[in-house]
Amino acid sequence: SYVLTQPPSVSVAPGQTARITCGGNNIGSKSVHWYQQKPGQAPVLVVYDDSDRPSGIPERFSGSNSGNTATLTISRVEAGDEADYYCQVWDSSSDPVVFGGGTKLTVL
Amino acid sequence: EVQLVESGGGVVRPGGSLRLSCAASGFTFDDYGMSWVRQAPGKGLEWVSGINWNGGSTGYADSVKGRFTISRDNAKNSLYLQMNSLRAEDTALYHCAREPYGGNSGGWFDPWGQGTLVTVSS
Numbered sequence: 001s002y003v004l005t006q007p008p009s010v011s012v013a014p015g016q017t018a019r020i021t022c023g024g025n026n027i028g029s030k031s032v033h034w035y036q037q038k039p040g041q042a043p044v045l046v047v048y049d050d051s052d053r054p055s056g057i058p059e060r061f062s063g064s065n066s067g068n069t070a071t072l073t074i075s076r077v078e079a080g081d082e083a084d085y086y087c088q089v090w091d092s093s094s095d096p097v098v099f100g101g102g103t104k105l106t107v108l
Numbered sequence: 109e110v111q112l113v114e115s116g117g118g119v120v121r122p123g124g125s126l127r128l129s130c131a132a133s134g135f136t137f138d139d140y141g142m143s144w145v146r147q148a149p150g151k152g153l154e155w156v157s158g159i160n161w162n163g164g165s166t167g168y169a170d171s172v173k174g175r176f177t178i179s180r181d182n183a184k185n186s187l188y189l190q191m192n193s194l195r196a197e198d199t200a201l202y203h204c205a206r207e208p209y210g211g212n213s214g215g216w217f218d219p220w221g222q223g224t225l226v227t228v229s230s
Contacts, residue, residue: 001170033216035153042203043153045218054218086153090214095169097143097155 002091004100011106012077020103022070022087030089032070034063037102038083046085047072074105082107110134110219112204117224124194128224130187130204138162138182141212144189145220146200156202157189161210172198194228201225 005023012018022032032050035043045054047063050070060075074081087100116128130142143158157168157178166178177190187204202224205217 031214035217037153042220042222043217044220045216048208048216048218088153088216095155096167097145097158097169099153099155102152 001093001095002089002098004087004089004098006085006087006100006103008101009104009106011108012074013108014077014079016077018074018077018081018105020072020074020085020087020105022072022100023068024070024089024098025068027068027070027089028066030065030091032063032065033088034061034072035086035088036081036083037086043086077105077107079107081105110206112206112219112221114202114204114221114224117202117226119227119229120194121230122195122228124228125190125192126194126226128189128191128202128204128226130189130221132185132187132204132206135206137180137185139210141207141210142180142187143205143207143212143217144178144187144202145205145217146198146202146226147223148197148200151200154200158207158212159187160212165212167212191226194226196228199226199228 034047036046037043050065051063062073111133113131141160144156159178175193179188205220208215
């Protein structure tokens with residue numbers, strides 16, 4: 001089955017830029033979606049179809065996807081961005097929906 | 109306001125059964141495919157099952173195939189997950205989530221419900 005690989009953790013100082021990667025074989029040929037999950041809360045969609053933002057999500061959140069890596073970029077990071085972030089794709093394998101293992105973003 | 113509210117979780121012994129429900133409101137339920145996604149304590153997200161707008165197409169993760177059955181009642185704006193032959197590894201918070209299209213064939217999940225906790229333990 002298809003595998004998505006994320007770094008377990010990323011740390012960044014407030015006001016800096018955080019980049020969270022999601023690796024997969026030829027992931028650039030798929031549409032990648034990103035979720036933010038804060039402790040005790042349900043996941044929230046922050047980027048869909050590689051780089052689109054749902055209404056209500058700040059422009060500071062952006063996405064890109066090419067080759068074997070998709071990236072979620074959070075500009076001007078705030079303390080409130082501290083959360084777990086998951087990437088997700090649909091695949092034609094036996095398990096059609098695949099999530100990455102998640103990345104914990106720590107704001108220093 | 110679009111809202112999804114799960115119910116039906118609880119503590120069950122290994123080998124037992126449980127039926128989860130998800131009540132949808134604030135949108136035209138039968139325009140959308142729906143899925144169940146679970147999260148074991150302290151772990152990541154795992155897709156469990158999905159269903160298209162009219163229930164005519166379903167999909168399951170290999171880990172639950174043959175044990176779980178997804179269904180929906182559009183007249184009641186409700187999604188269900190019948191879970192049989194439960195195992196300790198099924199212990200998780202189960203979320204229902206809306207897909208962007210009716211076909212259960214691609215896309216993202218938005219919104220998500222808060223989840224209902226299933227604990228499988230003797």
